[in-house]
Amino acid sequence: MLAVVLSVRDGRLSVLLWKRARNPYRGRWSLPCGGVEPTQRLREAITAHLARKVDVREVAHLEQLATHSAIDRDPRERVLATAYLGLVPSDVQPELPADTAWYPVDDLPDTAFDHHHFIDAAVGRLRAKLSYTNIGFALAPREFTISELRDLIGAALGYELGATNLTRVLTRRHVIDPTGRIARPGQSGGRPATVYKFAARELTVTDPFAVLRPPR
Amino acid sequence: MLAVVLSVRDGRLSVLLWKRARNPYRGRWSLPCGGVEPTQRLREAITAHLARKVDVREVAHLEQLATHSAIDRDPRERVLATAYLGLVPSDVQPELPADTAWYPVDDLPDTAFDHHHFIDAAVGRLRAKLSYTNIGFALAPREFTISELRDLIGAALGYELGATNLTRVLTRRHVIDPTGRIARPGQSGGRPATVYKFAARELTVTDPFAVLRPPR
Protein backbone atom coordinates (compact mmCIF):
# COMPACT_ATOMS: atom_id res chain seq x y z
CA MET A 1 0.00 0.00 0.00
CA LEU A 2 1.48 3.19 -1.22
CA ALA A 3 0.38 6.79 -1.71
CA VAL A 4 1.36 9.29 -4.38
CA VAL A 5 0.21 12.57 -2.86
CA LEU A 6 0.36 15.42 -5.35
CA SER A 7 -0.14 19.13 -4.85
CA VAL A 8 0.94 22.38 -6.46
CA ARG A 9 3.60 23.97 -4.20
CA ASP A 10 5.25 27.27 -5.13
CA GLY A 11 3.75 27.01 -8.58
CA ARG A 12 5.12 23.53 -9.30
CA LEU A 13 3.41 20.15 -9.26
CA SER A 14 5.01 18.34 -6.33
CA VAL A 15 4.90 14.97 -4.65
CA LEU A 16 5.10 14.19 -0.96
CA LEU A 17 8.23 12.15 -0.17
CA TRP A 18 9.46 10.64 3.04
CA LYS A 19 13.07 9.90 3.95
CA ARG A 20 13.51 6.26 4.89
CA ALA A 21 14.91 5.69 8.38
CA ARG A 22 15.66 1.99 7.92
CA ASN A 23 17.10 -0.38 5.39
CA PRO A 24 16.58 -1.20 2.63
CA TYR A 25 17.23 2.13 0.92
CA ARG A 26 17.97 3.85 4.21
CA GLY A 27 18.26 7.61 3.67
CA ARG A 28 16.62 7.49 0.25
CA TRP A 29 13.38 9.31 -0.48
CA SER A 30 10.31 7.13 -0.86
CA LEU A 31 6.59 7.42 -1.14
CA PRO A 32 4.57 7.05 2.05
CA CYS A 33 3.82 3.36 2.24
CA GLY A 34 2.87 0.69 4.72
CA GLY A 35 1.03 -2.52 5.31
CA VAL A 36 -2.68 -3.18 5.48
CA GLU A 37 -4.28 -4.70 8.57
CA PRO A 38 -6.63 -7.66 8.04
CA THR A 39 -9.53 -5.58 9.33
CA GLN A 40 -8.72 -2.54 7.21
CA ARG A 41 -9.80 -1.59 3.75
CA LEU A 42 -7.11 -0.19 1.47
CA ARG A 43 -8.56 3.32 1.48
CA GLU A 44 -8.67 3.38 5.27
CA ALA A 45 -5.09 2.17 5.49
CA ILE A 46 -3.99 5.01 3.22
CA THR A 47 -5.86 7.78 5.02
CA ALA A 48 -4.80 6.51 8.44
CA HIS A 49 -1.19 6.30 7.38
CA LEU A 50 -1.15 9.77 5.87
CA ALA A 51 -2.75 11.28 8.97
CA ARG A 52 -0.41 9.51 11.39
CA LYS A 53 2.94 9.58 9.65
CA VAL A 54 2.97 12.77 7.64
CA ASP A 55 0.10 14.67 9.25
CA VAL A 56 -1.76 15.08 5.97
CA ARG A 57 -5.46 15.05 6.76
CA GLU A 58 -6.92 17.17 4.02
CA VAL A 59 -6.76 15.01 0.96
CA ALA A 60 -9.44 16.40 -1.35
CA HIS A 61 -9.42 13.39 -3.67
CA LEU A 62 -8.13 9.85 -3.38
CA GLU A 63 -8.31 7.21 -6.09
CA GLN A 64 -6.69 3.89 -6.77
CA LEU A 65 -4.04 3.69 -9.43
CA ALA A 66 -2.87 0.09 -9.85
CA THR A 67 -1.41 -2.90 -8.09
CA HIS A 68 2.17 -3.81 -8.90
CA SER A 69 3.34 -7.37 -8.55
CA ALA A 70 6.96 -7.47 -9.74
CA ILE A 71 8.73 -10.24 -7.82
CA ASP A 72 11.78 -8.25 -6.77
CA ARG A 73 10.15 -4.92 -6.01
CA ASP A 74 11.27 -5.24 -2.43
CA PRO A 75 14.66 -6.96 -1.99
CA ARG A 76 13.46 -8.58 1.25
CA GLU A 77 10.35 -10.43 0.15
CA ARG A 78 7.62 -10.49 -2.44
CA VAL A 79 5.26 -7.60 -1.87
CA LEU A 80 2.13 -6.68 -3.78
CA ALA A 81 1.78 -2.91 -3.77
CA THR A 82 -1.48 -1.10 -4.44
CA ALA A 83 -0.88 2.54 -5.27
CA TYR A 84 -3.26 5.41 -4.66
CA LEU A 85 -3.30 8.94 -6.03
CA GLY A 86 -4.07 11.64 -3.46
CA LEU A 87 -4.53 15.34 -4.16
CA VAL A 88 -4.11 18.19 -1.70
CA PRO A 89 -5.43 21.70 -2.47
CA SER A 90 -2.76 24.35 -2.94
CA ASP A 91 -3.94 26.44 0.01
CA VAL A 92 -3.66 23.62 2.53
CA GLN A 93 -0.38 23.72 4.47
CA PRO A 94 0.07 20.47 6.37
CA GLU A 95 2.61 20.49 9.21
CA LEU A 96 5.19 18.16 7.72
CA PRO A 97 7.59 16.22 9.94
CA ALA A 98 11.31 16.84 9.41
CA ASP A 99 11.78 13.67 7.36
CA THR A 100 9.01 14.59 4.92
CA ALA A 101 9.04 17.10 2.07
CA TRP A 102 7.38 18.20 -1.16
CA TYR A 103 9.49 17.60 -4.27
CA PRO A 104 8.64 18.99 -7.72
CA VAL A 105 7.82 16.05 -9.98
CA ASP A 106 10.11 17.35 -12.73
CA ASP A 107 13.07 17.50 -10.35
CA LEU A 108 12.93 14.33 -8.29
CA PRO A 109 15.75 12.91 -6.18
CA ASP A 110 16.67 9.22 -6.52
CA THR A 111 13.76 7.32 -5.06
CA ALA A 112 13.66 4.04 -3.17
CA PHE A 113 12.30 0.83 -4.75
CA ASP A 114 10.47 1.44 -8.04
CA HIS A 115 8.65 4.46 -6.69
CA HIS A 116 9.40 6.74 -9.64
CA HIS A 117 7.19 4.50 -11.79
CA PHE A 118 4.30 5.09 -9.44
CA ILE A 119 4.89 8.84 -9.53
CA ASP A 120 4.92 8.82 -13.35
CA ALA A 121 1.67 6.88 -13.41
CA ALA A 122 0.04 9.24 -10.94
CA VAL A 123 1.08 12.35 -12.84
CA GLY A 124 -0.15 10.82 -16.09
CA ARG A 125 -3.50 9.99 -14.58
CA LEU A 126 -3.91 13.48 -13.13
CA ARG A 127 -3.01 15.16 -16.43
CA ALA A 128 -5.42 13.00 -18.40
CA LYS A 129 -8.28 13.57 -15.99
CA LEU A 130 -7.76 17.35 -15.97
CA SER A 131 -9.00 17.26 -19.54
CA TYR A 132 -12.24 15.31 -19.19
CA THR A 133 -13.23 15.57 -15.51
CA ASN A 134 -13.56 18.28 -12.84
CA ILE A 135 -10.55 16.90 -10.93
CA GLY A 136 -9.09 20.40 -10.70
CA PHE A 137 -11.30 20.96 -7.65
CA ALA A 138 -8.88 18.85 -5.64
CA LEU A 139 -5.90 21.05 -6.50
CA ALA A 140 -7.58 24.44 -6.03
CA PRO A 141 -8.75 26.35 -2.97
CA ARG A 142 -12.46 26.52 -2.38
CA GLU A 143 -12.61 29.94 -4.08
CA PHE A 144 -10.19 31.33 -6.63
CA THR A 145 -9.76 33.69 -9.54
CA ILE A 146 -9.26 32.49 -13.09
CA SER A 147 -5.61 33.48 -13.13
CA GLU A 148 -4.96 31.55 -9.95
CA LEU A 149 -6.67 28.53 -11.50
CA ARG A 150 -4.76 28.99 -14.74
CA ASP A 151 -1.48 28.91 -12.82
CA LEU A 152 -2.52 25.82 -10.83
CA ILE A 153 -3.69 23.79 -13.80
CA GLY A 154 -0.78 25.01 -15.89
CA ALA A 155 1.62 23.80 -13.20
CA ALA A 156 -0.13 20.44 -13.04
CA LEU A 157 -0.09 19.97 -16.82
CA GLY A 158 3.44 21.23 -17.24
CA TYR A 159 2.73 23.93 -19.79
CA GLU A 160 1.24 27.41 -19.92
CA LEU A 161 -2.36 27.86 -20.88
CA GLY A 162 -4.52 30.84 -21.67
CA ALA A 163 -6.99 32.20 -19.17
CA THR A 164 -9.55 33.08 -21.85
CA ASN A 165 -10.21 29.63 -23.19
CA LEU A 166 -9.83 27.99 -19.81
CA THR A 167 -12.71 30.13 -18.57
CA ARG A 168 -14.85 29.30 -21.55
CA VAL A 169 -14.28 25.57 -21.48
CA LEU A 170 -14.91 25.27 -17.75
CA THR A 171 -17.96 27.53 -17.69
CA ARG A 172 -19.51 26.00 -20.81
CA ARG A 173 -19.26 22.61 -19.12
CA HIS A 174 -20.53 24.05 -15.83
CA VAL A 175 -17.43 22.85 -14.02
CA ILE A 176 -16.89 26.23 -12.35
CA ASP A 177 -19.38 28.94 -11.34
CA PRO A 178 -18.87 32.59 -10.39
CA THR A 179 -19.51 33.16 -6.68
CA GLY A 180 -20.70 36.72 -7.27
CA ARG A 181 -17.81 38.14 -5.28
CA ILE A 182 -14.83 39.93 -6.80
CA ALA A 183 -11.21 39.87 -5.66
CA ARG A 184 -9.19 42.98 -4.79
CA PRO A 185 -6.48 43.76 -7.31
CA GLY A 186 -2.85 43.33 -6.28
CA GLN A 187 -0.27 46.08 -5.64
CA SER A 188 0.22 46.82 -9.29
CA GLY A 189 -3.43 47.45 -10.02
CA GLY A 190 -5.49 45.90 -12.72
CA ARG A 191 -9.12 45.13 -13.02
CA PRO A 192 -10.55 43.16 -10.07
CA ALA A 193 -11.08 39.50 -10.88
CA THR A 194 -14.29 37.54 -10.56
CA VAL A 195 -14.11 34.88 -7.85
CA TYR A 196 -15.13 31.40 -8.99
CA LYS A 197 -15.73 28.06 -7.28
CA PHE A 198 -16.05 24.52 -8.55
CA ALA A 199 -19.68 23.50 -9.01
CA ALA A 200 -19.00 20.08 -7.48
CA ARG A 201 -16.26 18.89 -5.17
CA GLU A 202 -16.50 15.22 -6.09
CA LEU A 203 -15.08 13.65 -9.18
CA THR A 204 -17.42 14.02 -12.15
CA VAL A 205 -16.80 13.13 -15.76
CA THR A 206 -17.58 16.26 -17.75
CA ASP A 207 -16.76 15.04 -21.26
CA PRO A 208 -17.83 11.40 -21.23
CA PHE A 209 -17.67 10.43 -24.90
CA ALA A 210 -15.32 12.10 -27.29
CA VAL A 211 -16.82 10.23 -30.23
CA LEU A 212 -19.08 7.27 -30.95
CA ARG A 213 -21.79 8.96 -28.92
CA PRO A 214 -25.13 7.23 -28.50
CA PRO A 215 -27.89 8.44 -30.87
CA ARG A 216 -30.27 11.09 -29.52
CA MET B 1 -7.02 -12.51 -8.65
CA LEU B 2 -9.97 -12.46 -10.95
CA ALA B 3 -10.63 -12.14 -14.67
CA VAL B 4 -13.48 -10.45 -16.51
CA VAL B 5 -13.13 -11.91 -20.00
CA LEU B 6 -15.36 -10.13 -22.51
CA SER B 7 -16.13 -10.95 -26.11
CA VAL B 8 -18.90 -10.39 -28.61
CA ARG B 9 -20.78 -13.69 -29.03
CA ASP B 10 -23.78 -13.99 -31.35
CA GLY B 11 -23.86 -10.22 -31.66
CA ARG B 12 -23.97 -9.56 -27.91
CA LEU B 13 -21.27 -8.45 -25.52
CA SER B 14 -20.72 -11.44 -23.27
CA VAL B 15 -18.67 -12.42 -20.27
CA LEU B 16 -17.02 -15.74 -19.54
CA LEU B 17 -18.53 -17.37 -16.42
CA TRP B 18 -17.64 -20.52 -14.59
CA LYS B 19 -19.98 -22.62 -12.46
CA ARG B 20 -18.58 -23.08 -8.98
CA ALA B 21 -18.08 -26.72 -7.95
CA ARG B 22 -17.50 -26.01 -4.25
CA ASN B 23 -18.87 -23.89 -1.46
CA PRO B 24 -19.24 -21.04 -0.88
CA TYR B 25 -21.77 -20.25 -3.60
CA ARG B 26 -21.67 -23.80 -4.93
CA GLY B 27 -23.52 -24.00 -8.24
CA ARG B 28 -23.55 -20.23 -8.74
CA TRP B 29 -21.85 -18.63 -11.71
CA SER B 30 -18.65 -16.77 -10.97
CA LEU B 31 -15.76 -15.11 -12.75
CA PRO B 32 -12.65 -17.19 -13.28
CA CYS B 33 -10.53 -16.52 -10.19
CA GLY B 34 -7.75 -18.00 -8.19
CA GLY B 35 -4.76 -17.34 -6.01
CA VAL B 36 -1.36 -15.99 -6.92
CA GLU B 37 1.80 -17.96 -6.23
CA PRO B 38 4.66 -16.11 -4.50
CA THR B 39 6.79 -16.53 -7.62
CA GLN B 40 4.11 -15.38 -10.02
CA ARG B 41 3.24 -11.94 -11.29
CA LEU B 42 -0.44 -11.11 -11.42
CA ARG B 43 -0.57 -11.10 -15.20
CA GLU B 44 1.05 -14.53 -15.36
CA ALA B 45 -1.38 -15.90 -12.81
CA ILE B 46 -4.30 -14.69 -14.91
CA THR B 47 -3.06 -16.04 -18.22
CA ALA B 48 -2.04 -19.38 -16.71
CA HIS B 49 -5.40 -19.75 -15.02
CA LEU B 50 -7.35 -18.91 -18.16
CA ALA B 51 -5.32 -21.36 -20.23
CA ARG B 52 -5.60 -24.18 -17.71
CA LYS B 53 -9.14 -23.89 -16.40
CA VAL B 54 -11.17 -22.57 -19.26
CA ASP B 55 -8.84 -23.21 -22.19
CA VAL B 56 -8.80 -19.58 -23.26
CA ARG B 57 -5.39 -18.87 -24.75
CA GLU B 58 -6.11 -16.14 -27.24
CA VAL B 59 -6.69 -13.09 -25.13
CA ALA B 60 -5.93 -10.17 -27.44
CA HIS B 61 -5.78 -7.62 -24.65
CA LEU B 62 -5.40 -7.84 -20.90
CA GLU B 63 -5.37 -4.90 -18.53
CA GLN B 64 -5.73 -4.38 -14.83
CA LEU B 65 -8.96 -2.94 -13.51
CA ALA B 66 -8.74 -2.44 -9.77
CA THR B 67 -8.08 -4.13 -6.45
CA HIS B 68 -11.06 -4.62 -4.14
CA SER B 69 -10.52 -4.81 -0.42
CA ALA B 70 -13.97 -5.13 1.16
CA ILE B 71 -13.60 -7.10 4.37
CA ASP B 72 -16.44 -9.54 3.80
CA ARG B 73 -16.05 -10.15 0.08
CA ASP B 74 -15.39 -13.78 0.77
CA PRO B 75 -17.36 -15.22 3.71
CA ARG B 76 -14.42 -17.45 4.66
CA GLU B 77 -11.59 -14.97 5.07
CA ARG B 78 -10.40 -11.54 4.07
CA VAL B 79 -9.29 -11.62 0.45
CA LEU B 80 -7.82 -8.83 -1.62
CA ALA B 81 -8.96 -9.29 -5.20
CA THR B 82 -7.22 -7.72 -8.17
CA ALA B 83 -9.44 -7.76 -11.25
CA TYR B 84 -8.30 -7.86 -14.85
CA LEU B 85 -10.16 -7.12 -18.06
CA GLY B 86 -9.49 -9.59 -20.87
CA LEU B 87 -10.77 -9.33 -24.44
CA VAL B 88 -11.20 -12.17 -26.93
CA PRO B 89 -11.72 -11.49 -30.65
CA SER B 90 -15.13 -12.48 -31.97
CA ASP B 91 -13.73 -15.04 -34.43
CA VAL B 92 -11.86 -17.02 -31.77
CA GLN B 93 -13.82 -20.04 -30.56
CA PRO B 94 -12.20 -21.47 -27.45
CA GLU B 95 -13.16 -25.04 -26.49
CA LEU B 96 -15.03 -24.29 -23.29
CA PRO B 97 -15.35 -26.95 -20.58
CA ALA B 98 -18.90 -27.97 -19.62
CA ASP B 99 -18.94 -25.80 -16.49
CA THR B 100 -18.00 -22.65 -18.42
CA ALA B 101 -20.13 -20.46 -20.66
CA TRP B 102 -20.50 -17.05 -22.27
CA TYR B 103 -23.31 -14.93 -20.81
CA PRO B 104 -24.53 -11.67 -22.38
CA VAL B 105 -23.67 -8.86 -19.97
CA ASP B 106 -27.18 -7.42 -20.18
CA ASP B 107 -28.72 -10.74 -19.15
CA LEU B 108 -26.58 -12.09 -16.35
CA PRO B 109 -27.50 -14.86 -13.94
CA ASP B 110 -27.03 -14.34 -10.20
CA THR B 111 -23.31 -14.28 -9.65
CA ALA B 112 -21.21 -15.47 -6.73
CA PHE B 113 -19.52 -13.02 -4.32
CA ASP B 114 -19.57 -9.41 -5.58
CA HIS B 115 -18.66 -10.41 -9.10
CA HIS B 116 -21.36 -8.35 -10.82
CA HIS B 117 -19.55 -5.19 -9.62
CA PHE B 118 -16.41 -6.33 -11.39
CA ILE B 119 -18.35 -7.04 -14.57
CA ASP B 120 -19.93 -3.58 -14.47
CA ALA B 121 -16.54 -1.98 -14.01
CA ALA B 122 -15.06 -3.98 -16.87
CA VAL B 123 -17.86 -3.11 -19.26
CA GLY B 124 -17.60 0.55 -18.29
CA ARG B 125 -13.89 0.58 -18.93
CA LEU B 126 -14.26 -1.11 -22.30
CA ARG B 127 -16.98 1.29 -23.42
CA ALA B 128 -14.99 4.34 -22.38
CA LYS B 129 -11.84 3.14 -24.12
CA LEU B 130 -13.68 2.35 -27.35
CA SER B 131 -14.08 6.09 -27.71
CA TYR B 132 -10.52 7.31 -27.25
CA THR B 133 -8.28 4.29 -27.95
CA ASN B 134 -7.91 1.58 -30.60
CA ILE B 135 -9.11 -1.08 -28.14
CA GLY B 136 -11.55 -2.38 -30.76
CA PHE B 137 -8.69 -4.41 -32.25
CA ALA B 138 -9.10 -6.86 -29.37
CA LEU B 139 -12.75 -7.54 -30.18
CA ALA B 140 -12.43 -7.84 -33.95
CA PRO B 141 -10.93 -10.46 -36.23
CA ARG B 142 -7.65 -9.61 -37.91
CA GLU B 143 -9.52 -8.51 -41.04
CA PHE B 144 -13.10 -7.32 -41.31
CA THR B 145 -15.53 -5.16 -43.23
CA ILE B 146 -16.94 -1.93 -41.87
CA SER B 147 -20.37 -3.44 -41.29
CA GLU B 148 -18.87 -6.31 -39.31
CA LEU B 149 -16.95 -3.80 -37.21
CA ARG B 150 -20.03 -1.63 -36.80
CA ASP B 151 -21.95 -4.62 -35.43
CA LEU B 152 -19.13 -5.58 -33.08
CA ILE B 153 -18.60 -2.13 -31.64
CA GLY B 154 -22.33 -1.52 -31.53
CA ALA B 155 -22.78 -4.70 -29.50
CA ALA B 156 -19.98 -3.67 -27.15
CA LEU B 157 -21.38 -0.17 -26.64
CA GLY B 158 -24.97 -1.34 -26.36
CA TYR B 159 -26.44 0.88 -29.06
CA GLU B 160 -26.53 1.06 -32.82
CA LEU B 161 -24.11 3.26 -34.67
CA GLY B 162 -23.75 4.37 -38.26
CA ALA B 163 -21.18 2.81 -40.57
CA THR B 164 -20.47 6.10 -42.35
CA ASN B 165 -19.18 8.05 -39.39
CA LEU B 166 -17.49 5.06 -37.84
CA THR B 167 -15.41 4.70 -40.99
CA ARG B 168 -14.51 8.36 -41.03
CA VAL B 169 -13.57 8.66 -37.39
CA LEU B 170 -11.42 5.53 -37.44
CA THR B 171 -9.69 6.28 -40.73
CA ARG B 172 -9.09 9.94 -39.89
CA ARG B 173 -7.35 8.81 -36.72
CA HIS B 174 -5.48 6.08 -38.61
CA VAL B 175 -6.91 3.43 -36.31
CA ILE B 176 -7.92 1.21 -39.22
CA ASP B 177 -6.49 0.84 -42.72
CA PRO B 178 -7.89 -0.76 -45.87
CA THR B 179 -6.05 -3.97 -46.74
CA GLY B 180 -6.63 -3.48 -50.47
CA ARG B 181 -8.75 -6.62 -50.62
CA ILE B 182 -12.52 -6.64 -51.03
CA ALA B 183 -15.04 -9.06 -49.57
CA ARG B 184 -17.49 -11.11 -51.62
CA PRO B 185 -21.08 -9.96 -51.24
CA GLY B 186 -23.53 -12.22 -49.42
CA GLN B 187 -26.46 -14.19 -50.91
CA SER B 188 -28.62 -11.15 -51.37
CA GLY B 189 -26.06 -9.21 -53.38
CA GLY B 190 -24.92 -5.71 -52.74
CA ARG B 191 -21.70 -3.93 -53.47
CA PRO B 192 -18.59 -5.79 -52.25
CA ALA B 193 -17.17 -4.28 -49.08
CA THR B 194 -13.63 -3.06 -48.55
CA VAL B 195 -11.67 -5.21 -46.11
CA TYR B 196 -9.98 -3.29 -43.31
CA LYS B 197 -7.54 -4.13 -40.53
CA PHE B 198 -6.45 -2.33 -37.39
CA ALA B 199 -3.23 -0.37 -37.92
CA ALA B 200 -1.90 -1.52 -34.54
CA ARG B 201 -2.77 -4.49 -32.38
CA GLU B 202 -1.57 -3.01 -29.12
CA LEU B 203 -3.44 -0.49 -27.04
CA THR B 204 -2.82 3.05 -28.27
CA VAL B 205 -4.50 6.24 -27.15
CA THR B 206 -5.82 7.89 -30.28
CA ASP B 207 -7.51 10.95 -28.81
CA PRO B 208 -5.25 11.91 -25.91
CA PHE B 209 -6.51 15.34 -24.91
CA ALA B 210 -10.07 16.38 -25.50
CA VAL B 211 -9.29 19.91 -24.37
CA LEU B 212 -6.57 21.90 -22.61
CA ARG B 213 -4.15 20.79 -25.27
CA PRO B 214 -0.54 21.95 -25.09
CA PRO B 215 0.32 24.93 -27.32
CA ARG B 216 1.92 24.17 -30.71
Add this chain to the structure above:
DNA sequence: ACAAAAGTGTTTCCTCTACACCCATGT
Protein backbone atom coordinates in the same frame (compact mmCIF):
# COMPACT_ATOMS: atom_id res chain seq x y z
C1' DA C 1 -2.34 59.67 -18.17
C1' DC C 2 -0.46 55.29 -18.10
C1' DA C 3 0.51 50.58 -16.85
C1' DA C 4 -1.39 46.34 -15.42
C1' DA C 5 -4.63 42.79 -15.04
C1' DA C 6 -9.29 40.93 -16.25
C1' DG C 7 -12.82 40.09 -19.35
C1' DT C 8 -15.41 40.18 -24.09
C1' DG C 9 -16.19 39.90 -29.25
C1' DT C 10 -15.10 37.86 -33.26
C1' DT C 11 -12.91 34.92 -36.47
C1' DT C 12 -11.12 30.69 -37.85
C1' DC C 13 -10.26 25.94 -37.64
C1' DC C 14 -11.42 21.35 -36.98
C1' DT C 15 -14.14 17.32 -35.74
C1' DC C 16 -18.18 14.96 -35.84
C1' DT C 17 -22.98 14.33 -37.60
C1' DA C 18 -26.70 13.95 -40.95
C1' DC C 19 -28.47 12.87 -45.13
C1' DA C 20 -28.82 12.67 -49.93
C1' DC C 21 -26.86 10.45 -53.65
C1' DC C 22 -23.91 7.29 -56.33
C1' DC C 23 -21.66 2.52 -57.04
C1' DA C 24 -21.23 -2.53 -57.59
C1' DT C 25 -23.05 -6.78 -57.07
C1' DG C 26 -26.83 -10.97 -57.11
C1' DT C 27 -31.21 -12.62 -58.85
Add this chain to the structure above:
DNA sequence: ACATGGGTGTAGAGGAAACACTTTTGT
Protein backbone atom coordinates in the same frame (compact mmCIF):
# COMPACT_ATOMS: atom_id res chain seq x y z
C1' DA D 1 -34.45 -4.12 -64.25
C1' DC D 2 -34.33 -3.82 -59.53
C1' DA D 3 -33.33 -4.91 -54.85
C1' DT D 4 -29.56 -4.89 -51.65
C1' DG D 5 -25.77 -3.42 -49.30
C1' DG D 6 -21.41 -0.37 -49.56
C1' DG D 7 -19.21 4.10 -50.31
C1' DT D 8 -18.89 9.26 -51.23
C1' DG D 9 -20.12 14.33 -51.39
C1' DT D 10 -21.58 18.00 -49.10
C1' DA D 11 -23.55 20.91 -45.83
C1' DG D 12 -24.22 22.16 -41.04
C1' DA D 13 -23.64 22.24 -35.93
C1' DG D 14 -20.67 22.81 -32.24
C1' DG D 15 -16.45 23.14 -29.49
C1' DA D 16 -12.03 25.06 -28.95
C1' DA D 17 -8.08 28.15 -30.06
C1' DA D 18 -6.26 32.63 -31.32
C1' DC D 19 -6.11 37.38 -31.01
C1' DA D 20 -7.56 41.99 -31.00
C1' DC D 21 -10.11 45.02 -28.21
C1' DT D 22 -12.48 46.90 -24.13
C1' DT D 23 -13.06 47.42 -19.05
C1' DT D 24 -11.51 48.46 -14.41
C1' DT D 25 -8.35 49.19 -11.27
C1' DG D 26 -3.58 51.34 -8.88
C1' DT D 27 0.10 54.75 -9.15
